Amino acid sequence: MSVVVTGSIAFDDIVTDHGCMKDAPGGSALYFSVAASLFAPVLLVGVVGDDFPEDVLAFLRSRGVNTESVKVVSGGKTFRWGGQYETDMNKRQTTNLELNVFADFIPVLADECRHTDYVFLGNINPELQLQVIDQMISPRFIGADTIECYIADKTDILKEVLQKVTMMMINDEEAMLLTGKRSIVTAAHAMLEFGPQFVVVKKGEHGSLLVSRDEMFIIPAYPVDRVIDPTGAGDTYAGGTFGYIAREDSIDFRTIRRALVYGGIVASFTVEDFSINRLKSLDIAEVETRMSRFREMVSF
Amino acid sequence: MSVVVTGSIAFDDIVTDHGCMKDAPGGSALYFSVAASLFAPVLLVGVVGDDFPEDVLAFLRSRGVNTESVKVVSGGKTFRWGGQYETDMNKRQTTNLELNVFADFIPVLADECRHTDYVFLGNINPELQLQVIDQMISPRFIGADTIECYIADKTDILKEVLQKVTMMMINDEEAMLLTGKRSIVTAAHAMLEFGPQFVVVKKGEHGSLLVSRDEMFIIPAYPVDRVIDPTGAGDTYAGGTFGYIAREDSIDFRTIRRALVYGGIVASFTVEDFSINRLKSLDIAEVETRMSRFREMVSF
Numbered sequence: 001m002s003v004v005v006t007g008s009i010a011f012d013d014i015v016t017d018h019g020c021m022k023d024a025p026g027g028s029a030l031y032f033s034v035a036a037s038l039f040a041p042v043l044l045v046g047v048v049g050d051d052f053p054e055d056v057l058a059f060l061r062s063r064g065v066n067t068e069s070v071k072v073v074s075g076g077k078t079f080r081w082g083g084q085y086e087t088d089m090n091k092r093q094t095t096n097l098e099l100n101v102f103a104d105f106i107p108v109l110a111d112e113c114r115h116t117d118y119v120f121l122g123n124i125n126p127e128l129q130l131q132v133i134d135q136m137i138s139p140r141f142i143g144a145d146t147i148e149c150y151i152a153d154k155t156d157i158l159k160e161v162l163q164k165v166t167m168m169m170i171n172d173e174e175a176m177l178l179t180g181k182r183s184i185v186t187a188a189h190a191m192l193e194f195g196p197q198f199v200v201v202k203k204g205e206h207g208s209l210l211v212s213r214d215e216m217f218i219i220p221a222y223p224v225d226r227v228i229d230p231t232g233a234g235d236t237y238a239g240g241t242f243g244y245i246a247r248e249d250s251i252d253f254r255t256i257r258r259a260l261v262y263g264g265i266v267a268s269f270t271v272e273d274f275s276i277n278r279l280k281s282l283d284i285a286e287v288e289t290r291m292s293r294f295r296e297m298v299s300f
Numbered sequence: 301m302s303v304v305v306t307g308s309i310a311f312d313d314i315v316t317d318h319g320c321m322k323d324a325p326g327g328s329a330l331y332f333s334v335a336a337s338l339f340a341p342v343l344l345v346g347v348v349g350d351d352f353p354e355d356v357l358a359f360l361r362s363r364g365v366n367t368e369s370v371k372v373v374s375g376g377k378t379f380r381w382g383g384q385y386e387t388d389m390n391k392r393q394t395t396n397l398e399l400n401v402f403a404d405f406i407p408v409l410a411d412e413c414r415h416t417d418y419v420f421l422g423n424i425n426p427e428l429q430l431q432v433i434d435q436m437i438s439p440r441f442i443g444a445d446t447i448e449c450y451i452a453d454k455t456d457i458l459k460e461v462l463q464k465v466t467m468m469m470i471n472d473e474e475a476m477l478l479t480g481k482r483s484i485v486t487a488a489h490a491m492l493e494f495g496p497q498f499v500v501v502k503k504g505e506h507g508s509l510l511v512s513r514d515e516m517f518i519i520p521a522y523p524v525d526r527v528i529d530p531t532g533a534g535d536t537y538a539g540g541t542f543g544y545i546a547r548e549d550s551i552d553f554r555t556i557r558r559a560l561v562y563g564g565i566v567a568s569f570t571v572e573d574f575s576i577n578r579l580k581s582l583d584i585a586e587v588e589t590r591m592s593r594f595r596e597m598v599s600f
Contacts, residue, residue, distance in 0.1 A: 206506035
């Protein structure tokens with residue numbers, strides 16, 4: 001089965017302790033697509049300016065990503081994000097944000113997208129997330145992410161999104177901000193009250209936690225020797241997860257657990273280089289090798 | 301088999317967001333003993349003043365802790381530590397430190413202690429740790445912990461300790477400080493160079509990482525709804541670990557993995573109340589129940 005994703009497609013300007021990269025292809029939907037395409041066909045819904053390199057879109061297509069719903073705005077400039085990471089890479093400052101063509105973006109889903117079972121809403125304006133949900137005919141499993149600014153500025157609309165989402169994936173600090181809870185476990189459970197059947201709280205290099213009303217699953221992160229650039233880790237975590245779910249075409253708790261582990265493995269590759277550089281050469285065999293190693297690392 | 305532990309026995313004055321407790325029985329060796337005694341007999345080596353409550357020592361004895369090597373200094377005052385935790389309980393400030401009877405403490409091991417196979421050196425002055433090691437006849441498995449001040453002020457003696465220790469258990473920040481590495485994985489591996497066969501890097505609520513030259517084991521922490529007081533979590537983690545190892549009387553990698561999981565489970569109870577309050581009523585059946593739940597929580 002396929003998976004639909006909407007979110008940003010961007011140029012990132014990134015600075016970490018290990019170097020910097022300007023005009024790096026990025027954005028939540030781009031990262032998600034590359035990761036998900038390791039497992040299943042992807043339908044990408046987004047917008048770019050005509051400054052966006054055609055070879056990146058061509059690469060996506062070569063990986064089974066349908067880019068027909070990527071609108072190219074003639075004369076427009078692609079969304080741009082700049083970020084600087086501290087030595088503790090769990091912390092970063094946004095140094096630049098230019099919405100550009102994203103400012104007027106209205107997602108319009110092609111028929112093929114609307115009939116898809118699996119859909120993920122990257123961390124964009126919750127109004128856009130709602131518009132995508134409303135166009136879906138009978139989605140089976142809807143995932144979403146968000147970021148701090150929407151929790152603060154668009155709380156009510158975000159809560160509407162949460163009511164319609166099957167699985168929310170959110171950072172630890174954001175989960176605590178949204179719920180007012182001070183521990184990850186209580187924040188995760190409090191988030192279930194907003195509507196989602198599953199909540200995944202992401203803790204970066206410390207892994208994540210999945211809760212439903214009846215179950216809890218702890219997912220450690222695959223230990224990476226050297227994190228070069230954490231950008232896109234969360235998006236590829238979601239991408240690997242939803243790609244796997246779509247491939248298995250199953251949404252039982254066991255499949256979702258496995259999917260999250262696969263997602264985490266894909267994310268562990270993402271951070272080993274800037275932008276999508278490491279992901280470009282990544283194949284499913286490498287993912288499976290690291291998956292076996294991970295299984296060994298957590299067994300007792 | 302028995303396990304010998306040396307370290308501090310203390311009065312703690314603790315402030316957390318959930319309240320405060322003065323004159324709380326604490327100290328690395330005390331916490332360790334209570335935890336280890338769930339699994340195996342413990343021989344406790346330490347010092348207190350005659351202000352230390354006899355009923356705490358009596359409780360230890362009731363749990364199978366031999367307190368014959370706990371020196372009671374007549375007219376002396378027990379070691380005292382004061383700590384204040386931030387809302388993020390991974391961070392704390394030491395608000396008070398009175399060595400008192402600990403200032404002149406020279407550990408003298410009874411014959412029974414010297415012939416024991418398993419020994420743990422709590423986070424005391426590495427000179428004292430060395431003195432204990434030197435008195436052991438033929439120890440099979442030596443564990444140790446340390447804290448930041450000894451890494452900074454007693455680096456050379458600490459490195460001597462590390463050469464003689466089988467398993468070092470250390471916080472993430474301390475491991476990075478000692479090795480100059482910026483990631484937990486590289487710091488853990490760098491620490492192996494100092495001599496230990498096993499290095500456990502502790503990440504508090506995020507679990508821990510065990511490395512040897514050939515293997516790696518990721519141990520997530522048992523998710524606790526509400527951390528009341530994190531004091532002693534690391535010490536009871538070590539206590540549960542070494543108690544289990546002593547009970548199984550085995551030091552293969554599989555036993556050590558299991559031991560660390562048990563240690564983590566015991567620590568998850570420790571933080572649910574101030575001081576040793578929760579541990580006082582804890583029995584092995586409760587530990588096993590949480591262990592089964594944990595197994596379910598990490599399986600995929």
